[in-house]
Amino acid sequence: MYGRLLLPELRVLLAENDTAGIKEFCEALYPAVTAEVLSELDSQEIWGVLSCSGSERQAEIFQFLPLPQQIAMVGIIDRGPLSKLIEEMAPDDRVDLLSRMDDEHVEELLPLMAQAERRDIRKLLSYPEDSAGAIMTTEYASLPENISVAQALEKLRHQAPDSEIISYIYVVDDGRRLQGIVSLRELIFARPARPLSELINRDVISVRVDDDQEYVAQQMAKYDFIAIPVVDRQNQLVGIVTHDDAIDIMQEEATEDTYRLAAVEPLEDSYLSTSLMTVVRKRVGWLIFLLVPSFLAAKVLEHYEAVSDKFEWLVLFIPLILASGGNAGSQSATLIIRAMALESNIQKGDLTALLRKEIQLGLMLGSVLSSISFVVAWAFTAELMQATVVGVAVFLVVLIGISAGGMLPMGFRRLGMDPALMSNPFITALVDILGLIIYFQVAMSLVS
Amino acid sequence: MYGRLLLPELRVLLAENDTAGIKEFCEALYPAVTAEVLSELDSQEIWGVLSCSGSERQAEIFQFLPLPQQIAMVGIIDRGPLSKLIEEMAPDDRVDLLSRMDDEHVEELLPLMAQAERRDIRKLLSYPEDSAGAIMTTEYASLPENISVAQALEKLRHQAPDSEIISYIYVVDDGRRLQGIVSLRELIFARPARPLSELINRDVISVRVDDDQEYVAQQMAKYDFIAIPVVDRQNQLVGIVTHDDAIDIMQEEATEDTYRLAAVEPLEDSYLSTSLMTVVRKRVGWLIFLLVPSFLAAKVLEHYEAVSDKFEWLVLFIPLILASGGNAGSQSATLIIRAMALESNIQKGDLTALLRKEIQLGLMLGSVLSSISFVVAWAFTAELMQATVVGVAVFLVVLIGISAGGMLPMGFRRLGMDPALMSNPFITALVDILGLIIYFQVAMSLVS
Numbered sequence: 001m002y003g004r005l006l007l008p009e010l011r012v013l014l015a016e017n018d019t020a021g022i023k024e025f026c027e028a029l030y031p032a033v034t035a036e037v038l039s040e041l042d043s044q045e046i047w048g049v050l051s052c053s054g055s056e057r058q059a060e061i062f063q064f065l066p067l068p069q070q071i072a073m074v075g076i077i078d079r080g081p082l083s084k085l086i087e088e089m090a091p092d093d094r095v096d097l098l099s100r101m102d103d104e105h106v107e108e109l110l111p112l113m114a115q116a117e118r119r120d121i122r123k124l125l126s127y128p129e130d131s132a133g134a135i136m137t138t139e140y141a142s143l144p145e146n147i148s149v150a151q152a153l154e155k156l157r158h159q160a161p162d163s164e165i166i167s168y169i170y171v172v173d174d175g176r177r178l179q180g181i182v183s184l185r186e187l188i189f190a191r192p193a194r195p196l197s198e199l200i201n202r203d204v205i206s207v208r209v210d211d212d213q214e215y216v217a218q219q220m221a222k223y224d225f226i227a228i229p230v231v232d233r234q235n236q237l238v239g240i241v242t243h244d245d246a247i248d249i250m251q252e253e254a255t256e257d258t259y260r261l262a263a264v265e266p267l268e269d270s271y272l273s274t275s276l277m278t279v280v281r282k283r284v285g286w287l288i289f290l291l292v293p294s295f296l297a298a299k300v301l302e303h304y305e306a307v308s309d310k311f312e313w314l315v316l317f318i319p320l321i322l323a324s325g326g327n328a329g330s331q332s333a334t335l336i337i338r339a340m341a342l343e344s345n346i347q348k349g350d351l352t353a354l355l356r357k358e359i360q361l362g363l364m365l366g367s368v369l370s371s372i373s374f375v376v377a378w379a380f381t382a383e384l385m386q387a388t389v390v391g392v393a394v395f396l397v398v399l400i401g402i403s404a405g406g407m408l409p410m411g412f413r414r415l416g417m418d419p420a421l422m423s424n425p426f427i428t429a430l431v432d433i434l435g436l437i438i439y440f441q442v443a444m445s446l447v448s
Numbered sequence: 449m450y451g452r453l454l455l456p457e458l459r460v461l462l463a464e465n466d467t468a469g470i471k472e473f474c475e476a477l478y479p480a481v482t483a484e485v486l487s488e489l490d491s492q493e494i495w496g497v498l499s500c501s502g503s504e505r506q507a508e509i510f511q512f513l514p515l516p517q518q519i520a521m522v523g524i525i526d527r528g529p530l531s532k533l534i535e536e537m538a539p540d541d542r543v544d545l546l547s548r549m550d551d552e553h554v555e556e557l558l559p560l561m562a563q564a565e566r567r568d569i570r571k572l573l574s575y576p577e578d579s580a581g582a583i584m585t586t587e588y589a590s591l592p593e594n595i596s597v598a599q600a601l602e603k604l605r606h607q608a609p610d611s612e613i614i615s616y617i618y619v620v621d622d623g624r625r626l627q628g629i630v631s632l633r634e635l636i637f638a639r640p641a642r643p644l645s646e647l648i649n650r651d652v653i654s655v656r657v658d659d660d661q662e663y664v665a666q667q668m669a670k671y672d673f674i675a676i677p678v679v680d681r682q683n684q685l686v687g688i689v690t691h692d693d694a695i696d697i698m699q700e701e702a703t704e705d706t707y708r709l710a711a712v713e714p715l716e717d718s719y720l721s722t723s724l725m726t727v728v729r730k731r732v733g734w735l736i737f738l739l740v741p742s743f744l745a746a747k748v749l750e751h752y753e754a755v756s757d758k759f760e761w762l763v764l765f766i767p768l769i770l771a772s773g774g775n776a777g778s779q780s781a782t783l784i785i786r787a788m789a790l791e792s793n794i795q796k797g798d799l800t801a802l803l804r805k806e807i808q809l810g811l812m813l814g815s816v817l818s819s820i821s822f823v824v825a826w827a828f829t830a831e832l833m834q835a836t837v838v839g840v841a842v843f844l845v846v847l848i849g850i851s852a853g854g855m856l857p858m859g860f861r862r863l864g865m866d867p868a869l870m871s872n873p874f875i876t877a878l879v880d881i882l883g884l885i886i887y888f889q890v891a892m893s894l895v896s
Contacts, residue, residue: 030653032671157637166633167615167674185614188636189605205478221699223480224692226615226674243691244672250695251669254702255786261706262782262872263775271787272798276805280812283779287817290775295824297767308763315756315763319745319880322770327711327738327873331731334710338703339719350720357724364728369735376743424710424872425775432767 006037014048022052026061035064043073051081059088068273070097074105083112090164092137092245095124099134132216133209135249136230136239139163142170143196145179150192152182164242165227171200178229178237180204206231209238216241217249256420257341261334263290263423286423293429297436304440313381314443317390318436324369324394325401325435326428332358332405333427337419340409351410358406362399370395385447393442397435404431454485462496470500474509483512491521499529507536516721518545522553531560538612540585540693543572547582548716580664581657583697584678584687587611590618591644593627598640600630612690613675619648624684626677628652654679657686664689665697704868705789709782711738711871734871741877745884752888761829762891765838766884772817772842773849773883774876780806780853781875785867788857799858806854810847818843833895841890845883852879 006029013021026034026049038046038061046065050058062070062085074082074097086094086109098106098121106125110118120138127133141163143152156169169187171180180200190199206229207216220228220243230239256266263286267274301308308314336354374391381387405427409419454477461469474482474497486494486509494513498506510518510533522530522545534542534557546554546569554573558566568586575581589611591600604617617635619628628648638647654677655664668676668691678687704714711734715722749756756762784802822839829835853875857867 028651030651030671153636184632184636188601188632203476203478217695221692221695223478226691243674243695244669247665247669247691247695247698250698251702251790254699254706255790258702258706258709258782258786261709262778264779264783270791271783272791272802276808276812279783279805279809283776283809284813284816287772287775287779287813288820290771291768291817291820291824294765294768294771295828297771298764298828301764301767305760309760312753312757315766316746316749317742318763318766319749319770319884320739320742322767323738323742323745323873323877323880324735326876327735328731330710330873331712331735334706335712335719335727338706342699342703342718343720354720357727360724361727361731364724365732365735368732369739372736372739376739380743380746425771425778428774429771432771436767 006033007040010037010041010049014045019052022049026050026053026057031057031060032064034061039065039069043069043076047073047077050085055081055084055088058085059090063089063093066270066273067096067100068269071100074101079109079112083109087113087117090137091120091124091139091239092135094121095134099125099129127209130213131209132207132211132213132230132241133238135213135216135245136209136241137164138239140170140227140229140237140240141166141168142172142176142237143182145171145173145197145200147196148192149187149190149194149196149199152187152196153192156184156187165240167226170229170237170240171196172237175234176236178204178206178231178235181229204229207241208232213249214253217246217253220246221250253341257337260418260420261337261424263287263425286425290425290429293426293433296433297429300433300436300440304436307440307444311386311443311447313383313386314389314440316380317377317393318439320373320390321393321397321435321439322432324373325397325431327401328362328365328369328398329401329405329427329431330424332361332402333409333422333424336406337409337422340413340419351413355406355410358402359399362402365402366395366398369398389439389443389446392446393435393439396438396442397431400434400438401427401431404434454481455488458485458489458497462493467500470497474498474501474505479505479508480512482509487513487517491517491524495521495525498533503529503532503536506533507538511537511541514718514721515544515548516717519548522549527557527560531557535561535565538585539568539572539587539687540583542569543582547573547577575657578661579657580655580659580661580678580689581686583661583664583693584657584689585612586687588618588675588677588685588688589614589616590620590685591630593619593621593645593648595644596640597635597638597642597644597647600635600644601640604632604635613688615674618652618677618685618688619644620685623682626652626654626679626683626685629677652677655689656680661697662701665694665701668694669698701789705785708866708868709785709872711735711873734873738873738877741874741881745877745881748881748884748888752884755888755892759834759891759895761831761834762837762888764828765825765841766887768821768838769841769845769883769887770880772821773845773879775849776810776813776817776846777849777853777875777879778872780809780850781857781870781872784854785857785870788861788867799861803854803858806850807847810850813850814843814846817846837887837891837894840894841883841887844886844890845879848882848886849875849879852882 010025013025038049050061141156141159143155166184169182169184170178171182173179180202181204182196182199186199205223207219209230209232216228227240227242229237230241232238259266265282267282370391373394374387377390378384378387408427409422412422413419458473461473486497498509589604589607591603614632617630617632618626619630621627628650629652630647634647653671655667657678657680664676675688675690677685678689680686707714713730715730818839821842822835825838826832826835856875857870860870861867
């Protein structure tokens with residue numbers, strides 16, 4: 001919104017080569033807003049703008065650019081300024097970028113950075129993708145236990161500029177093992193001479209460095225935390241995950257699940273910035289795979305050719321049979337997959353209850369759709385028997401569709417796999433085959 | 449997770465009527481954990497536990513219970529303790545609950561509450577659902593402009609216990625108009641005698657009280673804010689929206705969009721806690737509506753009956769034609785609807801680019817699927833001409849499916865409607881009808 005308004009102004013500054021004006025432009029606005037304006041320019045131009053500013057501000061703006069743009073820019077910035085820029089970035093954003101760059105390029109840059117940063121980067125890069133370790137930041141505030149409130153505030157004064165979040169301060173022992181948590185709010189309003197240990201809340205909720213990022217975000221959402229501490233196997237504090245990452249993860253996971261429901265493999269970047277060939281790759285596999293059940297359906301139809309030759313009207317309602325089962329099945333699968341994504345602690349008992357509910361739903365929705373189909377088919381063909389075949393088949397197909405839509409994602413979960421892998425088109429395809437068999441069997445038993 | 453482990457212990461305390469033990473149970477754990485344990489009990493039992501604790505702690509735990517459970521409990525708690533409990537709840541959680549209760553019941557409770565709370569509730573209840581006003585909290589920290597750092601800290605000392613977030617403090621003038629923002633971090637480390645005005649960042653990003661909650665959450669995600677101020681038409685500060693609400697909104701909106709894609713109307717509560725009849729209501733409308741295109745497809749098949757009588761093999765590939773177009777169309781619709789949900793600032797130019805991309809995709813995916821279908825159909829029927837009909841039809845149907853899947857959500861958006869209203873089954877149904885017409889036309893022009 002802002003972006004499009006400010007762009008002409010920035011272009012004028014660039015054309016006039018007004019370094020001071022550009023610097024002011026970078027510093028007057030929120031980094032997120034500046035990044036939004038810049039994302040309309042090409043990499044060369046963006047770097048032209050950023051290089052007018054100090055490396056700290058550069059990094060602040062740079063980390064709000066979309067990741068594909070960051071990667072494109074890495075190719076055109078000289079090693080010297082690039083290593084400075086990366087050094088200034090927040091540890092978690094930095095690792096996101098580095099893990100997407102060529103290993104060789106990273107190895108070229110690392111020697112140019114300060115030793116502490118280098119060690120930090122190597123450590124964060126070593127955690128598996130999508131783990132708490134890969135998304136955490138190492139810039140948190142921590143304090144030893146045996147000091148006073150006044151000493152604590154004094155120590156914080158030095159840490160604060162480098163900490164992403166100081167609403168919570170983590171208390172660690174000599175071995176950096178997490179002992180508890182102090183809220184900044186309590187700390188600043190406590191008597192200066194009071195021992196810090198009296199303010200410590202020792203019932204800390206933390207996550208493990210190898211926990212999945214989705215679990216981390218769910219924990220933060222559940223407890224309404226601004227940040228959650230990350231510990232290793234020895235309970236040593238190694239980082240924190242912050243609220244903004246939790247939102248990003250939630251978005252990312254919801255997007256992945258939505259894509260999977262529609263049989264699209266998750267994309268790494270936004271759809272707009274993903275290349276055509278990548279999108280083709282993410283879509284074509286499923287589409288080819290889904291041809292298999294369609295040819296199986298052809299086999300089924302071939303098997304019943306004698307029946308459909310004799311009763312030609314049966315062909316007319318094939319789309320109705322296929323759609324009723326598929327639509328009802330997709331609804332169930334979507335509701336259940338989303339419920340499992342939102343409530344991480346669904347238990348075996350809940351699943352049984354859910355399944356019972358789906359079957360009741362199947363009976364009710366099946367009856368409604370069956371009655372309507374019966375009436376319309378009767379109006380359509382003017383034959384009571386034909387309408388009866390359609391009505392009965394729709395009832396059974398909806399029931400089968402809903403049962404399959406409910407059970408398949410649960411089955412996947414029972415097998416320890418992600419229920420969202422079960423896409424709606426796949427469920428629909430399975431229901432199509434069953435639906436055709438049911439339809440012709442009903443027809444054979446009623447009209448022949 | 450915790451819940452199931454602690455439940456037996458709590459049951460023992462309840463059976464022994466151990467009031468002190470129950471009180472300790474409520475106070476030793478995080479409110480979110482206690483609420484998780486309690487959610488396994490019935491309303492009477494939950495109240496039995498909560499009533500052992502003070503009303504402040506009661507409210508903290510109560511607001512972590514799922515909303516349907518909160519509503520159930522409201523029916524069994526006496527008016528006196530209930531009004532106290534509601535008084536202690538956070539303003540935003542309280543309004544969520546009250547807006548779901550009977551108006552009469554609310555009117556009975558309000559007179560029992562303190563005047564300030566009453567006024568606050570009436571005001572928050574007056575904002576439209578899903579607006580910034582309806583989700584904001586009125587418990588924020590604010591300061592006048594012309595004081596020193598020391599005076600500011602002194603004033604905060606009184607406000608802090610009642611503020612949800614004090615990482616940011618809002619600076620207002622005499623008319624409560626928002627002037628700027630001060631970070632607590634800067635405030636505590638500034639010289640006490642320094643005037644507050646020197647620390648104020650006047651470039652504040654705020655939302656309007658009638659802005660949509662989705663927009664509010666997007667702004668917070670964009671700027672990585674812990675809280676965002678909410679102002680009215682006169683720029684008066686009326687509340688703040690906090691990071692935990694942003695996560696909840698993101699979840700809620702993602703769930704709504706996912707449901708809509710599968711032709712399910714959004715539910716108010718989680719799927720597990722929604723009653724059978726409500727689920728039927730949310731699903732049956734779409735399913736009935738989707739019968740219409742299925743009967744239109746029957747009409748199309750009737751129209752081409754002469755062709756399919758003559759070339760019976762055409763019927764065999766009807767499921768293939770329907771599935772190819774529908775699957776490719778659902779993929780496109782899902783990708784585009786999700787892209788529009790995530791990037792609020794998609795412009796007209798982006799849409800044209802997207803559409804061009806979809807058509808290129810249609811050509812590429814259409815070619816791949818068409819080739820495979822041609823080969824398999826040839827193996828299936830051993831007739832080159834029949835395989836050609838299938839191959840050509842699949843190509844055209846995939847192209848049409850992808851174009852429709854891409855264009856329909858964009859058209860909805862152009863009309864100012866939510867693109868997510870365009871469900872995948874509906875797009876599939878439209879593509880089904882077009883697909884059948886294309887299939888038979890191709891057959892007529894190639895084989896007759």
